[in-house]
Amino acid sequence: MSQATLLVADDHPLFRAAIIGLLRERFAPFQTLEAASAATLGQALSEHPDVELVLLDLSMPGAHGFSALLHVRGEYPQVPVVVISSNDHPRVIRRAQQFGAAGFIPKSAAAEDMALAIQTVLDGGSWFPAMAAERSEADAALAARLAQLTPQQFRVLLCLADGLLNKQIAHELGLAENTVKVHVTAILKKLDCYSRTQAAVLVKGLEPEQGTTP
Incomplete structure (x- = not known):
């Protein structure tokens, strides 16, 4: 190496x-x-x-x-x-x-x-332990939806998931509040969410299962 x-x-x-x-x-x-x-x-x-x-x-x-x-x-x-x-x-x-x-x-x-x-x-390969879980079409769809977001929109989405208001997001990310509003509107449209709460719930879906295999 x-x-x-x-x-x-x-x-x-x-x-x-x-x-x-x-x-x-x-x-x-x-x-x-x-x-x-x-x-x-x-x-x-x-x-x-x-x-x-x-x-x-x-x-x-x-x-x-x-x-x-x-x-x-x-x-x-x-x-x-x-x-x-x-x-x-x-x-x-x-x-x-x-x-x-x-x-x-x-x-x-x-x-x-x-x-x-x-x-x-x-070396350019991949390495995963043997897995019993099957591929999830729901996870594939979630990944595809999130992939539509720009990096900045993804940061705003995570702030939404933390329950921050637009003013707080603007302070957290160093953006103008109007810019945050534009991002939030775009995020909801791209993710096909009707509210900030629904977008936050979508992010919660990224949490992994608890516990380990026997």
């Missing part, structure tokens, strides 16, 4: 350190970036266009389940994402794949398996 830039996004500093330690042990020299929230993940990607791989935990502040994955895939489609999660429910793995992840690594996986998965994705 040549000098690569890898981004580890997880809100637990000890786990970030463990992953970075694994990478240093198994791979050639590389640059590592870290993010502990959905906001810092977005900032890191915007400031470092040379990122070659994102290792992403689903449970981070500011993320609604798979929303961070969808955001990265929508705004940076050239950057592969490997989800690393303690929730290895079969449908969680399947949804990660359907929402654009290049791989899925359970946090309980052995170091050898983690290294193999990461190398496989860096």
